[in-house]
Amino acid sequence: MGSIKISPSILSADFARLGEQVAEAEAAGADEIHFDVMDGKFVPGITFGFVVLEAVRRHTQLPIDVHMMVDDPIRFVPEYAAVPGLTMTVHVEACPDLTETIEAIGAAGMRPAVTLRPATPLSEIADALPLVDRVLVMTVVPGVGGQPFMDEVLPKIADLREIAVSHPRLEIAVDGGIKADTAPRAVAAGAATLISGSGVFGHPDGIAGGIRALRLAVERL
Ligand code: DX5
Numbered sequence: 021m022g023s024i025k026i027s028p029s030i031l032s033a034d035f036a037r038l039g040e041q042v043a044e045a046e047a048a049g050a051d052e053i054h055f056d057v058m059d060g061k062f063v064p065g066i067t068f069g070f071v072v073l074e075a076v077r078r079h080t081q082l083p084i085d086v087h088m089m090v091d092d093p094i095r096f097v098p099e100y101a102a103v104p105g106l107t108m109t110v111h112v113e114a115c116p117d118l119t120e121t122i123e124a125i126g127a128a129g130m131r132p133a134v135t136l137r138p139a140t141p142l143s144e145i146a147d148a149l150p151l152v153d154r155v156l157v158m159t160v161v162p163g164v165g166g167q168p169f170m171d172e173v174l175p176k177i178a179d180l181r182e183i184a185v186s187h188p189r190l191e192i193a194v195d196g197g198i199k200a201d202t203a204p205r206a207v208a209a210g211a212a213t214l215i216s217g218s219g220v221f222g223h224p225d226g227i228a229g230g231i232r233a234l235r236l237a238v239e240r241l
């Protein structure tokens with residue numbers, strides 16, 4: 021499938037060489053950079069935020085998907101919108117008013133996307149589907165990299181693909197445990213964008229090797 025996009029998640033990058041690693045991912049054909057913001061509240065860990073995002077922006081021309089694993093993410097919309105080329109992906113579980121949050125993201129000039137934990141049903145995001153460009157289906161419990169892919173989420177991806185027929189611009193992404201062995205199952209179920217952290221930045225053949233392995237795994241589907 022030629023149209024599959026690969027979005028390396030810098031959560032598994034070498035943070036001491038972040039600029040180089042992001043540039044290497046771009047040179048190796050990545051379609052996007054995935055940037056995991058964690059607040060120590062919506063998820064237990066804390067990662068990075070706006071100042072690191074600005075630094076990453078200076079090292080790549082690629083679109084950046086900011087995955088907001090934070091409570092009430094609308095608080096960050098005005099600040100983050102100053103960085104060009106962003107998709108802002110918010111958790112339905114974290115938004116007191118999901119529609120208001122999505123509208124604020126779009127009004128601020130970012131591409132709006134919604135995501136949901138493995139245990140959250142699609143019915144929770146039904147009202148948001150006409151308003152977003154992307155649904156990111158979490159295929160692990162959000163919070164840390166390197167967890168195993170949850171096969172039990174595959175029916176949710178397939179259900180979403182059916183629903184997406186009536187929303188032609190809706191793109192389906194997956195995040196969590198995506199490697200060469202699991203990517204074909206996610207793509208067969210309907211995913212078009214593969215977010216991968218340890219599968220790219222932790223690949224034994226390096227960043228380019230990880231991206232190549234993902235592409236080879238799905239190209240004949
Ligand atoms: C997990 C993050 C992911 C993470 C994925 O909460 O949202 O983006 O980087 O890591 P892997 O691909 O290693 O499962």
Ligand code: ZN
Pocket residue numbers: 029054055056087195215
């Ligand atoms: Zn993520």
